[in-house]
Amino acid sequence: MKPLNIGLIGYGFMGRTHTNGYRQAPRFFDLEYHPVLKAVCARNEEKAKAFAEQQGYESVETDWRKLLERDDIDAVDVCVPNNLHKEISIAAAEAGKMVLCEKPLAMNTAEGIEMCEAVEKAGVRNMVWYNYRRVPAVTLAKQMIDEGRLGKIFHYRANFLQDWTINADVPQGGAATWRLDAEAAGSGVTGDLLAHCIDTALWLNGSIQDVSAVTETFVKERVHSETGEKTPVKIDDACAFHCHFDNGSLGLFESTRYARGHKALYTLEINGEHGSLRWDLHDLHRLEFFDHNDDSIVRGWRSIHVSDGDQPYMANWWVPGLQIGYEHTFVHQVADFLKSLESDQPAAPTFRDALETQRVCDAVLDSAATRSWKDVK
Amino acid sequence: MKPLNIGLIGYGFMGRTHTNGYRQAPRFFDLEYHPVLKAVCARNEEKAKAFAEQQGYESVETDWRKLLERDDIDAVDVCVPNNLHKEISIAAAEAGKMVLCEKPLAMNTAEGIEMCEAVEKAGVRNMVWYNYRRVPAVTLAKQMIDEGRLGKIFHYRANFLQDWTINADVPQGGAATWRLDAEAAGSGVTGDLLAHCIDTALWLNGSIQDVSAVTETFVKERVHSETGEKTPVKIDDACAFHCHFDNGSLGLFESTRYARGHKALYTLEINGEHGSLRWDLHDLHRLEFFDHNDDSIVRGWRSIHVSDGDQPYMANWWVPGLQIGYEHTFVHQVADFLKSLESDQPAAPTFRDALETQRVCDAVLDSAATRSWKDVK
Amino acid sequence: MKPLNIGLIGYGFMGRTHTNGYRQAPRFFDLEYHPVLKAVCARNEEKAKAFAEQQGYESVETDWRKLLERDDIDAVDVCVPNNLHKEISIAAAEAGKMVLCEKPLAMNTAEGIEMCEAVEKAGVRNMVWYNYRRVPAVTLAKQMIDEGRLGKIFHYRANFLQDWTINADVPQGGAATWRLDAEAAGSGVTGDLLAHCIDTALWLNGSIQDVSAVTETFVKERVHSETGEKTPVKIDDACAFHCHFDNGSLGLFESTRYARGHKALYTLEINGEHGSLRWDLHDLHRLEFFDHNDDSIVRGWRSIHVSDGDQPYMANWWVPGLQIGYEHTFVHQVADFLKSLESDQPAAPTFRDALETQRVCDAVLDSAATRSWKDVK
Amino acid sequence: MKPLNIGLIGYGFMGRTHTNGYRQAPRFFDLEYHPVLKAVCARNEEKAKAFAEQQGYESVETDWRKLLERDDIDAVDVCVPNNLHKEISIAAAEAGKMVLCEKPLAMNTAEGIEMCEAVEKAGVRNMVWYNYRRVPAVTLAKQMIDEGRLGKIFHYRANFLQDWTINADVPQGGAATWRLDAEAAGSGVTGDLLAHCIDTALWLNGSIQDVSAVTETFVKERVHSETGEKTPVKIDDACAFHCHFDNGSLGLFESTRYARGHKALYTLEINGEHGSLRWDLHDLHRLEFFDHNDDSIVRGWRSIHVSDGDQPYMANWWVPGLQIGYEHTFVHQVADFLKSLESDQPAAPTFRDALETQRVCDAVLDSAATRSWKDVK
CATH class of the missing domain: 3.30.360.10 (Dihydrodipicolinate Reductase; domain 2)
Structure with a gap:
């Protein structure tokens, strides 16, 4: 069993659905990697802490750049409004993190192209949460x-x-x-x-x-x-x-x-x-x-x-x-x-x-x- | 094309459904016999006449025994409350008429046996309107x-x-x-x-x-x-x-x-x-x-x-x-x-x-x- | 009870549906006018006769212009392919007949305008069979x-x-x-x-x-x-x-x-x-x-x-x-x-x-x- | 937040459903008590261990009597075939544990009466898993x-x-x-x-x-x-x-x-x-x-x-x-x-x-x- 340390940015509705996915997947599927709820990041520290406690995250960050700097984060989950997808995803890729981005990918195609180029250049794993597949x-x-x-x-x-x-x-x-x-x-x-x-x-x-x-x-x-x-x-x-x-x-x-x-x-x-x-x-x-x-x-x-x-x-x-x-x-x-x-x-x-x-x-x-x-x- | 002269006894809800069946069948199915709406019989002459006019019956009777005596009736359709099924059906059979009886056949099994024996003895065609088949x-x-x-x-x-x-x-x-x-x-x-x-x-x-x-x-x-x-x-x-x-x-x-x-x-x-x-x-x-x-x-x-x-x-x-x-x-x-x-x-x-x-x-x-x-x- | 004499042109699928409408309406609705199935018209006389017999039309025509000339026709029902709607409907209107035309009204708007003008000029009743209303x-x-x-x-x-x-x-x-x-x-x-x-x-x-x-x-x-x-x-x-x-x-x-x-x-x-x-x-x-x-x-x-x-x-x-x-x-x-x-x-x-x-x-x-x-x- | 230590007996289909309930409830409901998956008990140690690992139980027992003796167990969940409900439930009650028993309560009414008397005499909380309510x-x-x-x-x-x-x-x-x-x-x-x-x-x-x-x-x-x-x-x-x-x-x-x-x-x-x-x-x-x-x-x-x-x-x-x-x-x-x-x-x-x-x-x-x-x- 190998840990996969998750850093979640955003704690809204989608933050809850993804977190439940991390928690439940290894209980029902035979998996080599097990997600670890390492940190949740949001500007409002109080709310972030409440979310972390309820959902089982080990720590809290209030600045997403700090989260990206942490060595104990393997994958960054981008659960923020669409206008922030590009900046955070590109920075995460540049920090060498896997990037799991909420849909839609970007505000528009031009942004999306930049994001694709960033993750591909960085060679990091990436996925978008089109869950209905x-x-x-x-x-x-x-x-x-x-x-x-x-x-x-x-x-x-x-x-x-x-x-x-x-x-x-x-x-x-x-x-x-x-x-x-x-x-x-x-x-x-x-x-x-x-x-x-x-x-x-x-x-x-x-x-x-x-x-x-x-x-x-x-x-x-x-x-x-x-x-x-x-x-x-x-x-x-x-x-x-x-x-x-x-x-x-x-x-x-x-x-x-x-x-x-x-x-x-x-x-x-x-x-x-x-x-x-x-x-x-x-x-x-x-x-x-x-x-x-x-x-x-x-x-x-x-x-x-x-x-x-x-x-x-x-x-x-x-x-x-x-x-x-x-x-x-x-x-x-x-x-x-x-x-x-x-x-x-x-x-x-x-x-x-x-x-x-x-x-x-x-x-x-x-x-x-x-x-x-x-x-x- | 051969006519089959129908005498209907009763003009309630079931009288209407059967009549529509007689009227429509030859328009949609290739049939040698065509029903002719010869007479409708009911105690209330005025209502019977209104029904006959609306539905296209040629004549009206107010006494079902009279209907059975008519030579121009081939088949009798018994559309009256259940307690009258037996008497009319048996009389119709004895008069040599085909008998089409509304369901249920009778008030009880004992009546039903008498009715079966009557139509079989008379050798007349008989059917019960269990329509859902x-x-x-x-x-x-x-x-x-x-x-x-x-x-x-x-x-x-x-x-x-x-x-x-x-x-x-x-x-x-x-x-x-x-x-x-x-x-x-x-x-x-x-x-x-x-x-x-x-x-x-x-x-x-x-x-x-x-x-x-x-x-x-x-x-x-x-x-x-x-x-x-x-x-x-x-x-x-x-x-x-x-x-x-x-x-x-x-x-x-x-x-x-x-x-x-x-x-x-x-x-x-x-x-x-x-x-x-x-x-x-x-x-x-x-x-x-x-x-x-x-x-x-x-x-x-x-x-x-x-x-x-x-x-x-x-x-x-x-x-x-x-x-x-x-x-x-x-x-x-x-x-x-x-x-x-x-x-x-x-x-x-x-x-x-x-x-x-x-x-x-x-x-x-x-x-x-x-x-x-x-x-x- | 007043008769309304129907002349049907065409005996296809729609001819059957309309005919059934004429036959059934007065049996289920209280109506002053009762349709009379006066004539059906089609080029193929044999098929027209078979249709007339099955459906109860009194007579047969093989030329729709002949049908329009008949004094005993009150209403003409146009049940032919769309490319014939205009010509027949206009002629029927000019002959003073009510016109009931199968849908769509015409091949195009231009034809439709001519048809509207014709029935309105003639002052004849007109209707199109958009039945799903x-x-x-x-x-x-x-x-x-x-x-x-x-x-x-x-x-x-x-x-x-x-x-x-x-x-x-x-x-x-x-x-x-x-x-x-x-x-x-x-x-x-x-x-x-x-x-x-x-x-x-x-x-x-x-x-x-x-x-x-x-x-x-x-x-x-x-x-x-x-x-x-x-x-x-x-x-x-x-x-x-x-x-x-x-x-x-x-x-x-x-x-x-x-x-x-x-x-x-x-x-x-x-x-x-x-x-x-x-x-x-x-x-x-x-x-x-x-x-x-x-x-x-x-x-x-x-x-x-x-x-x-x-x-x-x-x-x-x-x-x-x-x-x-x-x-x-x-x-x-x-x-x-x-x-x-x-x-x-x-x-x-x-x-x-x-x-x-x-x-x-x-x-x-x-x-x-x-x-x-x-x-x- | 107060822990409630769970000891599960049986690891079949129902063991999985109950365990999921324990794991998920505090993530979605505001609760003072939080279940702790303390131990799972089953005769087959190897299978019990595999279940414990997959589902997150802290320990394993192979003898349910041993489980009942443990001080760190607050509630016993009886997830075994019906013929064992009575014996285990009564023993659990006598050991002062809360008893949560899979349905049906017992093999028959006589057994059920004994069970009711046992939990009521012991004054322990008890519930049966009729989940569809x-x-x-x-x-x-x-x-x-x-x-x-x-x-x-x-x-x-x-x-x-x-x-x-x-x-x-x-x-x-x-x-x-x-x-x-x-x-x-x-x-x-x-x-x-x-x-x-x-x-x-x-x-x-x-x-x-x-x-x-x-x-x-x-x-x-x-x-x-x-x-x-x-x-x-x-x-x-x-x-x-x-x-x-x-x-x-x-x-x-x-x-x-x-x-x-x-x-x-x-x-x-x-x-x-x-x-x-x-x-x-x-x-x-x-x-x-x-x-x-x-x-x-x-x-x-x-x-x-x-x-x-x-x-x-x-x-x-x-x-x-x-x-x-x-x-x-x-x-x-x-x-x-x-x-x-x-x-x-x-x-x-x-x-x-x-x-x-x-x-x-x-x-x-x-x-x-x-x-x-x-x-x-």
Whole structure:
């Protein structure tokens, strides 16, 4: 058993999910490396200490540069708002640390390129937390597509629908709502939600050539948490786009925070010559599969309860029929990252993989701004 | 094209469903015999005339004995409360008419035996309107079981849940609510609803050996429509029973009119060695199928949308994906009855078939009354 | 009771659905006017006679101009491929007949304008068979929106997914597959399927301002039924577009015939400030409703089984829980048309209403061809 | 922060679920007491050590009596086959330890009474691991019933369906399959699965008066793991019963391991005057609710995605829409147990609570054996 010392920067929602991943992975997977919760870093020392105590971190830092200087940190986990990803990740790479960065990789493609170059120049391991690849049902979808069960693909569609910003009194900026502040987030639903959909799509269905998008900001002004004043909202509240994939299929994507009744409805569907697949984050343990090869009188969409030992990741959990949840995607990503150290293979998605998602996001925002088709480049 | 002259006795809800079956069957099925709506019979002449005009009957009778005397009537359709089934059916048989009797066959087994003997002695065609056999999804279930897709059967379960009598102000007796009056109905949910479940079960899974039942009457007194007085309720508001089938499987049945939220939830499920089937009247065009022979990683319940041309009855309707409804079960039963005239085969379920359901109902009520297991005999 | 003499031109799938509407409407609705199946017209006399006999038409014509000359025809029902709608409808109007035209109204907006002018100049009643407005669940959605249950609308999305042309051996042209022949159909899924989605959307959510679309033809050549030769396919196999509605909401639409596993999956969803609605043609008797006004701990999407007497159209059918099907939409449209004669009100959608859908379709196809946003005009 | 030293006896499937509960509870709940994984005890030292290492136990014992003698153990967790529950639990109580016993409490009521008397005499805290009470959706159901949202109850039904013993080659006895061996398990599905359904039912709907049951053993002989010989199977493969609750409602319960297609389908439904509730372990984060008080035209079963902060336990996890899974029920039970130490209240279900379930199980088995109704006593 080898320790892997973790330094976490940021203690928000994502800090909790990653930490749980570090804690649980070695209890459920046979791993050579075991994460050690060495330090958590945040500007507010009191809150950082409370977090460290609750979550089991050994120490606290209030300056991330200090954290990078410590010899007892092997890997840095960047869990801060998007506008800080670049600076910290590059510095961590230059300090020779492994870098695990929360998604989206960067504020834009230009930043992302710098980050890729930094980690590659430094030769450090790097990964981005696009966790939904590791939902067992989604991993099973990948396996089925790779096995050729769907044949030639015609359509890919995905959406990510929420409803938490309909109330115009929700502010922008600050710890809880920085996602509404363009300065901190870079974009709205495009980088926050569609980036997830795009990452999965690129993984399951290959590259995207060009996009045509529309965005909308329904609430034009919101109070900014820092100033207390009404300020124009510059993020996209909603975004939809269609696109061409390299394999000739059409893509259709949509995201919004104004779809009343949907809390976190990430759904995807892929239609191929021989079969189709559907998945929905609200019931993440199920995968729906239509197999055209079934006898015609008994064909129908199958609701696969992905909880059996021969389905991805599930042998490590409970028994058939007993579902796991959202947090397990991070446990799986940690386990896969740790195994990648054993095998000396990259752990996907790397910064380079995530840069491709960034390119699509940039093309989408550019297309919406210019009301025209844009190539992904 | 040969006419088959219909004389309908009763013009209630079931009178409408049967009439629609007569009218529609020849428009959608290739049939040698075409029903002719010759006469409708009911004591209230005014209402009978209104019904005849709306539904297209050529004439009206107010005395069913007169109807039986008419030479221009080939088939008599008995659509009256249960306590009149026996007398009219036997008289119709003796008059040489074909007899199509609404379900349940009779008030009890003893009456049913007399009725069977009458139609068999007279040598007249006879059928009972257990219409749910002709839901395409249910017919497909029968086909799949007969093809051996399920293998040895372990379990059969069915229920029929409603909620329309929870309000204690619903009266008993009279045209709309005779189903709550034991004098007219014989029993409550057992004869009204469970009889449907039992008919389907016997058809799909074979004979029942013995039963153990419980019944309950939640509202003990209701105003009787005829007297205006509160009178004890003698029907069963709810009934549940378990049983053994001849094939070694266990059965579990339940019906009630006190299951808030269920309008007419007739569901059935059958579990076999190799597969299982589920069906639900609230979405009657779907059949769910689990096939254990599927690859283990992609096994799941299939939701079969029974609307393709190679599925039972559906070639006669629209195109794949476009559903039919409740009323079509009667169209199918009429079509099958008319085809049975061409082929000179019995049209199931005959009186004799329906008598078996009556025997089970009697055993169920007897078991509940005596709190003991009862053989079906 | 007043007769309304119908002359039907065309005897295909739609001829059957309309005819059933004429036959059933007066049996289930109280109507002053009763349709009389006076004549069916088609070039193939033998087939027309067979259709007339099966469906109950009194006579047959083989030249539609002859039909228009007959004094005993009140209303002409245009059930022929799209490229014949204009000529026949205008001639019928000029002959003083009511005109009921199958959707889409025309091959394009220009044709549609001529048709509108013709019926309006002639002062004849006119209607287009956008039947899905009369699914009870969809009509209930309209009622709920009009009651203000959803509040301000943010999103409208709809798709219509099929899978019947994936096989490259399906020909184009001819009686069964003229929908793949641009000469006969004008467009592919846009006019055939999206037109339905657009009609419903305009009805539920108001006018569309501008659109940005993409189309695709997956199978580039198909044998033409008439020539037996492989010919380029000129229709759109798939089409997706986003748009702005006048009310400020965003729209997202998609249709394809290459979505394996979907037979006729027309779904729609509308998200408002206070609530959302969803509907799906594959289970057309259900409407899903999310009401944000519910207590927060018990909020959830309701699955409304639209089969109660106080829900649109359902008092005319059976009892709660018993579903109706696809064909009933035409019965409802006939009933509403006949009632419009009594009230002397237009029966929606009129030619003028349907022209609006045509404008959107034209803008969609134009946008796809030019890869640019197009105003609806 | 106070430590609570845990000694776990048994390291099977349940050992893992409980251990995870101990590990996770203090990370997600604010608790005064923190469990310390002090020792795990099992006869096989090598396996016990491997378990201890993987799961983080500090030490290992191979004799449970030794464990009870240790002063550094506060609470003993009894995770062994049913036939050992009594002896160990009583000894643990006599040693002054808190006792947390896996369900069912005992082999039968007589044993259960001894156990209750022992813990009560010793005055030690005690709890039984009926974990499904702590599924947030089930806890919410309890809350809603207690709030009176359902009104007078008419029906309660539950089933627990599995399919893992259909294959006749599955052996009985041994570590993996002791549940098929009557010597170790006491009964089959009754104690293993129905006990869960009964515990929840008693909690939600009150006491059961009498029962009428049927059991079946489909595979009559199985190889015994210890002897390698075919031996008669003495457990119940399937069990169904109906019953009367004290509140006047009817109950219907069923369990089997021969329902092909169901891995762990524990469902429950409760029908009251004003509303109904349904829940299903296969999608455990959802609760279905029908509220008769809704406007009649928009009534329908709501699918409540129980993942919001104001729903039971969920404020301690992630954000709305992100589901938790099976293992969390044990985390909740641990958290509630630890809080009960702070408040000095009993943590339900206690041994005494679980004894009531045992009484019902005994009555069920007795009823099935004697083919007669049995009072619960």
